[in-house]
């Protein structure tokens with residue numbers, strides 16, 4: 015395949031293969047007029063004109079060759095067809111043309127590779143997506159060594175390809191003839207990101223699997239000199255087994271599950287009781303001070319109500335994709351005849367594989383994926399997540415408009431409970447600030463009343479110091495949240511904006527396409543019920559969002 019490398023601008027196009035490789039349509043036509051049979055003759059290396067056109071995404075030449083009646087499934091010396099070659103560079107228009115002309119995507123080369131293995135070897139995620147969604151190709155086909163496209167993507171370290179294959183429900187627990195699962199191969203090659211994605215997608219179950227030499231993925235990584243990765247995998251294994259004090263079997267695991275919400279209840283109750291028992295009675299209060307004192311008690315009580323709502327409300331969990339999918343798939347495995355044929359989906363023009371089920375097919379048929387935004391795939395939940403959503407590692411769920419996980423309330427803060435959280439924050443800020451001011455006034459009056467009582471004084475001063483510190487902390491958090499609400503941006507987006515394409519302007523600087531006028535922003539965050547927002551999967555170009563299209567020239571999402 016070195017014809018391109020030899021091309022220095024002065025290449026003489028003297029064969030049909032070169033005309034196809036360089037896209038010289040006039041030369042191709044001239045060759046065919048001279049010898050109509052030349053389109054089926056390979057070059058000196060045994061490669062056919064259709065392969066060269068397919069490799070270089072020459073659509074006009076491909077169509078012309080097909081019209082001339084070339085053999086679509088002819089193979090070279092390695093057993094590869096034009097479809098294999100088209101997969102190398104992700105030539106989607108040519109792939110679609112070949113398939114519509116009845117090219118066979120199930121042909122295996124001498125090593126057992128079909129086009130999907132080649133696409134995985136070269137990280138052509140769009141090709142795999144196209145073949146799965148439009149042609150229903152089964153992504154679990156093994157080559158002659160028992161390796162599926164997921165093995166190859168893991169071996170080569172293509173994280174996006176792994177994401178797609180996992181969401182397409184490729185098997186991550188199947189060993190090849192050497193007993194290696196995709197995680198074993200990612201560990202052998204030291205592909206850290208690939209290992210992370212595989213573990214997020216369920217490969218934790220193979221952490222203890224051994225290959226034919228008796229080694230686990232962690233041991234293989236260490237043996238190949240990837241020390242950090244090996245230790246990381248070993249540590250991950252320990253966590254899965256619930257080791258350590260805070261592990262799922264540890265002595266303090268209850269603290270992880272209940273988080274710190276009970277501590278807040280205890281703290282606020284204690285502070286309010288001291289306020290009622292020590293601060294308020296320290297000196298007689300006038301009606302205004304009395305009014306504000308009782309307002310502190312009322313806002314603290316209201317705070318409990320909002321704490322309860324923040325903790326128990328659904329923060330915006332996005333339904334997982336794999337629950338229903340796996341159960342349906344199991345049904346099919348057990349009794350394929352009983353499954354309603356309409357629930358199976360083949361390709362748009364009649365694919366053979368019919369791998370994806372109807373609802374899964376529909377869920378994955380997303381403009382975000384046709385545009386190549388693979389980072390919107392969540393391998394843990396097996397879904398395409400909307401913009402602004404993130405997978406929360408604590409709750410292990412994807413959450414719409416994710417802000418942060420708050421250990422103080424024991425819940426993630428997202429689209430569904432951010433308004434409760436803001437109310438909780440601001441009510442407690444008011445209570446802390448107002449009670450601190452009242453406390454200072456009462457202490458001053460208490461001192462001047464000439465009836466100093468040392469024990470009461472210690473209570474009052476200790477209470478005030480703690481209260482002022484908490485008020486300062488709450489003030490900082492409140493200012494940060496208020497500023498984010500006014501700009502319609504989340505804590506996660508501010509911290510990780512460089513990871514999200516939709517938050518970057520064309521010059522790479524921060525740009526928030528969701529930032530409208532301040533009133534709309536505040537209404538959306540503080541009173542979402544007044545203006546419910548549907549999940550957004552693609553940033554509109556009119557809003558300034560930059561969505562890069564990685565699917566080469568053929569992209570449904572951009573049309």
Ligand SMILES: [Zn+2]
Nearest residue numbers: 392395405412
């Ligand atoms: Zn998720």
